[in-house]
Amino acid sequence: MKLFRGPSGGPEAEAPPPAQKLTRRSSGLGELARLWEGDEPLCVLDLGSTSATNIRFFTGLGHKIYSEDLLVASTDPSLVTKDEEGNAILDSRQFLADNLVYPAAHFDAVLCWNLPDYLDESLVRPVMGRFWSVLKPGGVLLAFFHTKDAGPDSPCYRFHIVGKDTLEMQRIVLKREARRGPTGAVHTAIADGFRLQRVFNNRHIETLFRDFASIKFFLARDNVREVLVVR
């Protein structure tokens, strides 16, 4: 299911917009706060851009935090391969050999943020499968999904936990570069940043997490659904 492909911006080079920071209330995070505030030390996996704020937040509460930026990892050029029909895809086996390499049932919580919406199509299902195996039974995953009202240029954010149910969202800035190709056509390359790859509806999200024990949706006002999934 691909709704968006390729840059929609004009062919001219654009100056990157300034990195914006927005504060947002998160019901999913608020629900997870009960977990953080318990006495048991937890093992948490943060899959967003490396965030000193999140590291401080969890280590301050006595939990162990693992940080891994899967979106950046998915841009590794060595992952590009071809499927049986010759279409360029990413090698999911290689990706999972290099990333998300943890013992089974290792984490109490996985902070997935908006990863599924921005991750390459060929990696989405294998990565979700790996989440299931690295989560402990009863472990929780938090993910954000755009609603159908979101456009392909919906910005990708990094998320910093600044309160019990409050996130600071910092836009990951796109740097676009216009180049003239061998045929004379102008190509706009995205040198940095990520584009929304697709929009999942509720049924797609339920299918994505069908191996998990339960799923809970929180609707937000900013074209985002928050999803809490329990293994």
Add this chain to the structure above:
Amino acid sequence: MSAPLSGDLAQIGKSVVIKGELSGSEDLYVDGVVEGSIALKNNSLTVGPNGQVKASVDAKGIVVQGKLEGNVLASERVELRKSAVVTGDITTQRIAIEEGAYLKGKVDIQGRAEKAAGK
């Protein structure tokens, strides 16, 4: 960015490649390639912007501006500057991470009491 100048600072320049065990009792600035292990129990390690360290590191303080692959144990402080790319687990008392730094690994903050108890 040039290497800091100091009387008690050993420097490994960007054209130098070292493979093996590195240990010492003075601060170390690495802007070249080091593979193996680095032990500077009472001193600090700085990985410069051109530095590529593929080693387990045990030091008092560690500042990373370049690439570091391996587990890191710092008795006092770890600092990841914005150009840092670190793959490995970090155990330390304090950590500072600049925006833009990349970390793939675990962060374990150990307080003095915890460290003394050998946890």
